[in-house]
Amino acid sequence: MMRAMGMSDIGATLEGATPESALREGALREGAIREPVWRTALRAATDLVLPPVCIVCRAPAGSHGLLCGPCFSGIEFITPPLCARLGVPLPYDTGEPSLSAAAIAAPPVYDRARAVARYSQTMRDLVQGFKYRDRQEGLRLFGRWMARAGAELLAGADLLVPVPLYRSRLLGRRFNQSALLAQGLETLTGVRADCFVLQRTRRTASQVGLSAAQRKRNVAGAFKVAPPRRHIIAGKSVLVVDDVITTGATVEACARVLKRAGAARVDVLALARAVEPADLVF
Numbered sequence: 001m002m003r004a005m006g007m008s009d010i011g012a013t014l015e016g017a018t019p020e021s022a023l024r025e026g027a028l029r030e031g032a033i034r035e036p037v038w039r040t041a042l043r044a045a046t047d048l049v050l051p052p053v054c055i056v057c058r059a060p061a062g063s064h065g066l067l068c069g070p071c072f073s074g075i076e077f078i079t080p081p082l083c084a085r086l087g088v089p090l091p092y093d094t095g096e097p098s099l100s101a102a103a104i105a106a107p108p109v110y111d112r113a114r115a116v117a118r119y120s121q122t123m124r125d126l127v128q129g130f131k132y133r134d135r136q137e138g139l140r141l142f143g144r145w146m147a148r149a150g151a152e153l154l155a156g157a158d159l160l161v162p163v164p165l166y167r168s169r170l171l172g173r174r175f176n177q178s179a180l181l182a183q184g185l186e187t188l189t190g191v192r193a194d195c196f197v198l199q200r201t202r203r204t205a206s207q208v209g210l211s212a213a214q215r216k217r218n219v220a221g222a223f224k225v226a227p228p229r230r231h232i233i234a235g236k237s238v239l240v241v242d243d244v245i246t247t248g249a250t251v252e253a254c255a256r257v258l259k260r261a262g263a264a265r266v267d268v269l270a271l272a273r274a275v276e277p278a279d280l281v282f
């Protein structure tokens, strides 16, 4: 029953306006390498011919861009009650906005963060397939999940700002996964996405395997607000979009420069976030 509700709720189908071409175009705006026409055509033809498979494990699935039952049940969606700042689950509902002990001990630079699901094994497989293996068939689903998890933040947001990749990394990977997520959200919600607000000023080491302190040092000073974009965010409510929040060091570094540049509010929306210390090993 749980699964049936979840599946119909996410309601992913192939019908309706497809934001895919817009998403791909959007990725190009940030400097990704253009996909050859033949490849785009081949992808479209393949979609028609091949039976739908699970976007995590490739087992047969009910529809394109969905998960099979076992993978879907492996996702730990983050649901209320939540810490009002960090967006992590709280053990019980006090009936009013509450803060986690972590948010009280070390208030984040950003105002509020929300994420779709815990960064556990299935989400890790899903995100890494999307990020490193060019599996973008889940994008529409991710957009719907994020629009739902971030509804409160999106309602007051003036601008969506993806966490940027450093240029050499962008060329290696061909696209910025956070920009694709932000553009998917723009299509769904009408809140404008701007991929040029934040810039990465240097290449940073991969955060995987680093401690919280090391991650913080790794991204310190790694971002800046593009000077021609400062006027766009002054006094505005900015929603930073990222694929995964682990220790929060990256999104905090982004929030810091956005606030210094005059943003009135900086919230964060991600596909997944680490909730338990065990989630940080990824």
Ligand SMILES: [Zn+2]
Pocket: 054, 055, 056, 057, 058, 059, 067, 068, 069, 070, 071, 072
């Ligand atoms: Zn599966």
